[in-house]
Amino acid sequence: FRKKTKTNVVAIPGILPNIDGVEVMFVAKDNTLIYTKIACDHLFTLDKDGDQKLDGRVVSIIYRGQSDNSVIEVFVAFSDEESYGLFSMQLGLQERLASISKSVFLQLGSHQNLFSKTDTYATQFVYTFKMYKKGSRFFMVNNQQTAAYLVDESKIQRGSADKIKSVFWGA
Structure with missing residues (x-):
């Protein structure tokens, strides 16, 4: 195992x-x-169980630094309308993800110490995730129920869908 230094x-x-x-x-x-996007209630609808569910899908854009091995993950939410065309019909999917990846990189590139000015980054897309919100906590799970994330105000956890799901729903 490699010891990670604090960012x-x-x-x-x-x-x-x-x-x-x-x-x-x-x-x-x-x-x-x-x-963490705090002001986001407008992106969620109540499902049949009364849970807050994102009206759309989430994609994780992962930027890996080629020389410093840093990993920057940016989770972006697509509207339900765009999600259907992109992820169900595959209409312009790669072009759209490449465009978003570039825009996110340029927009966030000015933030102090997020991206190195001298490194190059490999980009990977992990899609799609459904997202639920409960208070200030967010649960994302992929369609196959094999990967999940739990995000609260201060940390991000990842792991198997079953484990993360039970933490989020309190089972």
Whole structure:
């Protein structure tokens, strides 16, 4: 195992604007949560069980530093309408993800110590996730129920869907 050093990234203040038509929900660097979109109730609807469910889907954009091995994860939310065309019909999916990835990189690139000015980054997309909100906690799970995230005000957890699901729903 490699010992990880603590990241020197300062939390991103305020609310990030809509970037290229998607909402930036969370940003993490080297497993440290540095941004959570707090004012987001308008993105959720109540499902038949009365739970707050994102009206759309979430994609994780992962930027990996090629020389410093840093990992920056940006979780973006797509509207339900756009999600259907992109992820069900695969209409322009790769082009749209590439466009969003570039826009996010440029928008967040000015934030202190988030991206290195001298490193190059490999980009990976992990999609799609359903997202639920309960108070100030968020639960994301992929369609196959094999991967999940739990985000609260100060940290991000990842793991098997069953484990994370039971923590979120309190089972």
